[in-house]
Amino acid sequence: MTGPGAAAARRADELAATLRAVRERVASACVAAGRDPSEVTLVAVAKTFPASDIRHLAGLGVCDVGENRDQEARAKAAELADLELVWHYVGQLQRNKCRSVAGYATVVHSVDRPGLAAELAAAAHHTGRQITVLVQVSLDGDPRRGGAPPADVPRLADTVAASGLQLGGVMAVPPLGVDPSTAYARLARIAAGIRSAHPQARIISAGMSGDLEAAIGQGATLVRVGTALFGLRRPMLR
Numbered sequence: 001m002t003g004p005g006a007a008a009a010r011r012a013d014e015l016a017a018t019l020r021a022v023r024e025r026v027a028s029a030c031v032a033a034g035r036d037p038s039e040v041t042l043v044a045v046a047k048t049f050p051a052s053d054i055r056h057l058a059g060l061g062v063c064d065v066g067e068n069r070d071q072e073a074r075a076k077a078a079e080l081a082d083l084e085l086v087w088h089y090v091g092q093l094q095r096n097k098c099r100s101v102a103g104y105a106t107v108v109h110s111v112d113r114p115g116l117a118a119e120l121a122a123a124a125h126h127t128g129r130q131i132t133v134l135v136q137v138s139l140d141g142d143p144r145r146g147g148a149p150p151a152d153v154p155r156l157a158d159t160v161a162a163s164g165l166q167l168g169g170v171m172a173v174p175p176l177g178v179d180p181s182t183a184y185a186r187l188a189r190i191a192a193g194i195r196s197a198h199p200q201a202r203i204i205s206a207g208m209s210g211d212l213e214a215a216i217g218q219g220a221t222l223v224r225v226g227t228a229l230f231g232l233r234r235p236m237l238r
């Protein structure tokens, strides 16, 4: 069979297979860690991949979708408004994007400074939407990759909680050149510190295609998976 219908069917089969493989990895990692797989949310990070891919995955039960660019995320959220998806904004955030992001995102993973919390709180208030915020923690001190220094995280968490946003927990991207288990163990200790003041802040967003086992082993409650689901990223054609 050839033609667009056949291509769509092939892509659907491909995504069903990669999803099965990722779910098996998550399940095995949970078994190894003595955890229940229901404790770990899979977020499909769809950046650069078309809305049709997300629609296929939604049909297979994936309802959490991650994006890292506002313009792309907003367009896909509009195109897929007929589905009950939960949009996660995982990219670096600028103050001037907060209003737009607050229009579709339910979880924002990348708040790393007080100004962003204030801007996002104002935007959430304006749009009338409840937004869950994760404080992004820098595990390697490299400011280009985003994240607050660990020492600043408790105060930033307090600021988020006091701003009227829902403090959900913490997020980190894997630091370069550090063993992921060691880095995620550190993140888990930071998360425990936050929970002592904010018991509802239970989300630990950590682990991607390459290291989700290490993250789950250290208590991640949410993994952000792109490549292992969608394949290698190319610039999106519009």
Ligand SMILES: *Cc1c(COP(=O)(O)O)cnc(C)c1O
Binding pocket: 045, 047, 068, 090, 091, 173, 208, 209, 210, 224, 225, 226, 227, 228
């Ligand atoms: C792209 C991205 C991911 C997914 O990474 P993969 O290695 O493709 O699984 C996860 N988190 C963030 C913040 C990202 O930008």
